Amino acid sequence: MNKPLVGIVVGGIVGVFDGLSALFSAPEVAPEIAGIIVGSTFKGVIVGLIAGFFARKVNSLPLGIAVGLAAGLAFAYLIAMSPDPTTGKHYYWEIMLPGSLAGAIVGYATQRFGRRPGEARA
């Protein structure tokens, strides 16, 4: 499996769990949970793709984690910008903090696993 694909898979999985966890941290969003999970998964996939392409070019665990964290933070910010349609409340901390850590996990995974171009298959 190449690194961008690892990023997509891990990002997607982490995104699903990250979305689901909203049920615990903000139970009032339960009616919109399906949309949250889809959005979070999409965010995870995009972050995974970015981290995966970065890992293809740069072989550095700390940098990979940093890029994943930054991408996760940036995309989480984009999502957090739109308020809850019913309450009008913004969930910056609730979305951005876990989103950035989820990005860091994806960044780690893309550095540790997956093949770079030209590398022999295991």
Place this chain on the structure above:
Amino acid sequence: MKTPSDDALDRLREVTQWPDLSGTRYELVGEVARGGMGVVYRARDRELERDVALKVIAAFAADPDTTARLRREARILAHLEHPGIVPVHDVGELPDGRVYYAMKLVTGERLDALAAGLPLRERLRLLLRICEPVAFAHAHGVIHRDLKPENVMVGPFGEVLVLDWGVAKHRAEPGVAGGSEAPALAAPVAAPGATAHGTVVGTPAYMAPEQSRGEVERVDARSDVYALGAILYFMLAGRAPGRPLVSPEAPTRTWAGPRPADLGPGIAAPRELVPGLPRALEAICLKAMAVEPERRYAAVTDLASDVGAFLEGERVSAYPEGLLGRVRRFAVKYRTPILLVLAYLVMRVVLLLVARV
């Protein structure tokens, strides 16, 4: 205090001892090192316009036996084509009848001078690179018999070269287990730290007990495994292991208990010198340096594979670990993702608690 004229005299004395290279394609530049039977000079190859190292038999040691030994050393090296073994370019005879051979001029730092300043993992990676040429030589039937930090050169780009194959033996020669001729290594070793020749082979601190006892028939690849274990010991403890059993009359000491059951007499266990050393690493060292060859790694590749496993955070064959040890190793190996996931979970819990306040 030395005066400039003393220096000039010393230089004059040195130059008068230089070999006469007339009739050869080499031009002497200076002395590089001096050993038991030979001297290594830096010389200029006029034909190819490059500097080479010339190993010449020392004038006082020039006899048919030493000559044959140097020729054999050159032949052994010529057959071992490996990036970790110095390539021989040429063998010849000086006008005074002494034999020399030309080899690649090695630049870099000796392992004994370099190792102390390196982080542990870097030292272990160096050991792995030392194991490669030694394993290669073993695969070609050659036992080095004098592996020690002083015989390992680390180049400016991290390349490792195993030097001084002067006492190396081919399996088909006398003095090695499986050899076809009469034993020639019956006498034990002389002064510590010296690599002598003739009936003396090796350096005491790094020499396998069977080699130092002169048990010729038992000297095999596992004797080099012992020396590599001693090099590992040096890299871990910062000093050579204590002098092993050298007297043929002295009994082989056996230790009771799980450790240091395999360690030679007079040798402190690495963790006694460096208490914080990982137990698995000490176990690798102790297994490589076991008194009985049967208890050592059967091959250098096995030793390298254990060191590699340690570096990768994998299970080490020399160290039987319990459940707790396995968990600890797993936690150390995967500490980054474990910390990231823990941080994520902690953050979720904190956000949950904040939301409920």
